[in-house]
Amino acid sequence: xxxxxxxxxxxxxxxxxxxxxxxxxxIHQFGNKFPYVxxxxxxxxxxxxxxxxxxxxxxxxxxxxxxxxxxxxQAFFPLYPLLIRFLSPVFMGNILLTGLIISNTFFLLGLxxxxxxxxxxSNEKTAFWSALFILAFPTSFYxxxxxxxxxxxxLITSSFYLYSKNKIFLASVVGAFSSATRLxxxxxxxxxxKRKAVIRQAVLLLIPSGLSLYMAYLYIKFHNAFYFxxxxxxxxxxxxxxxxxxxxxxxxxxxxxxxxxxxxVLAISSLEIxxxxxxxxxxxxxSKKMKADWLIFSWLAVLVPTLTGTLASMPRYVxxxxxxxxxxxxxxxxxxxxxxxxxxxILLTITTxxxxxxxxxx
Numbered sequence: 299x300x301x302x303x304x305x306x307x308x309x310x311x312x313x314x315x316x317x318x319x320x321x322x323x324x325i326h327q328f329g330n331k332f333p334y335v336x337x338x339x340x341x342x343x344x345x346x347x348x349x350x351x352x353x354x355x356x357x358x359x360x361x362x363x364x365x366x367x368x369x370x371x372q373a374f375f376p377l378y379p380l381l382i383r384f385l386s387p388v389f390m391g392n393i394l395l396t397g398l399i400i401s402n403t404f405f406l407l408g409l410x411x412x413x414x415x416x417x418x419x420s421n422e423k424t425a426f427w428s429a430l431f432i433l434a435f436p437t438s439f440y441x442x443x444x445x446x447x448x449x450x451x452x453l454i455t456s457s458f459y460l461y462s463k464n465k466i467f468l469a470s471v472v473g474a475f476s477s478a479t480r481l482x483x484x485x486x487x488x489x490x491x492k493r494k495a496v497i498r499q500a501v502l503l504l505i506p507s508g509l510s511l512y513m514a515y516l517y518i519k520f521h522n523a524f525y526f527x528x529x530x531x532x533x534x535x536x537x538x539x540x541x542x543x544x545x546x547x548x549x550x551x552x553x554x555x556x557x558x559x560x561x562x563v564l565a566i567s568s569l570e571i572x573x574x575x576x577x578x579x580x581x582x583x584x585s586k587k588m589k590a591d592w593l594i595f596s597w598l599a600v601l602v603p604t605l606t607g608t609l610a611s612m613p614r615y616v617x618x619x620x621x622x623x624x625x626x627x628x629x630x631x632x633x634x635x636x637x638x639x640x641x642x643x644i645l646l647t648i649t650t651x652x653x654x655x656x657x658x659x660x
Contacts (some may be wrong), residue, residue, distance in 0.1 A: 328656035349654035357445030394491035397444035405448030428627030478508025489595035543607035613660035
């Protein structure tokens with residue numbers, strides 16, 4: 299099991315590096331579209347490596363170097379950049395290299411846990427195909443970039459796995475780490491808690507403690523416990539944090555965008571709305587085949603971000619809704635699976651090339 303997962307992970311990682319290496323020959327570099335890009339260039343790493351720290355990656359590296367001294371970086375949760383900060387001496391103080399190693403190591407570990415989680419609830423064939431689909435997904439490169447996806451994937455799959463083994467305390471502790479990594483980590487609480495044996499499961503209330511500690515820090519340091527929310531509007535995604543915008547309004551807005559724009563805006567908007575609809579459709583189809591706790595977490599993880607009035611970053615957010623990939627792995631028709639896998643890989647090649655050349659993808 300571990301050998302197979304390690305081999306396909308290695309092939310995936312080398313494939314993405316190869317795409318990033320070739321991309322400058324076909325796509326003009328967009329330039330400094332995001333701040334602090336010099337932090338990546340000064341890493342003394344080749345472009346095909348440092349380009350996986352584009353966009354949000356520089357903010358995590360900035361936090362790792364200077365904590366939250368930079369304004370509005372409070373939108374990014376602390377566990378991942380703190381790991382980079384504490385482990386960077388092991389890797390000669392190179393924070394970018396440290397971030398890449400952390401992301402890829404935890405993602406590989408997450409794949410091991412994911413494989414075991416799926417194989418025990420279904421079978422090894424489904425588990426292997428599910429791993430293939432998650433690696434081939436058009437935005438899977440984020441798992442191996444200087445982003446929280448690799449670490450977060452490991453934390454949530456580990457929490458679900460520990461809970462399935464009735465190790466509720468350990469599942470809660472890991473869940474607490476997930477809520478210190480990303481806001482949606484708190485959704486592990488409603489996913490795992492059951493109506494029966496509520497007293498025995500009270501320990502699950504530890505899960506939001508990661509978020510609570512971060513909010514306490516923000517209040518003490520900046521006098522605003524919700525700074526992680528209010529800072530979101532600065533990043534140019536037209537994200538509303540002061541009011542809830544219902545999904546029909548969001549879809550209506552995107553229909554207007556699709557009808558009135560072209561070029562890069564049209565391409566990004568198409569990717570955002572198509573990935574959202576795809577996630578909703580597959581989760582709906584999976585409703586009778588997946589465990590309820592997996593589905594509760596996944597639905598909350600993909601629905602809540604849409605309430606901010608935009609589908610920005612949804613192609614990345616849906617990566618965490620892992621029942622999507624399990625459902626695809628359960629398809630019996632080999633030709634359908636190979637067709638979907640091929641389409642995913644083609645899109646992954648395109649999105650990776652553009653992302654590493656400085657174009658916003660998700």
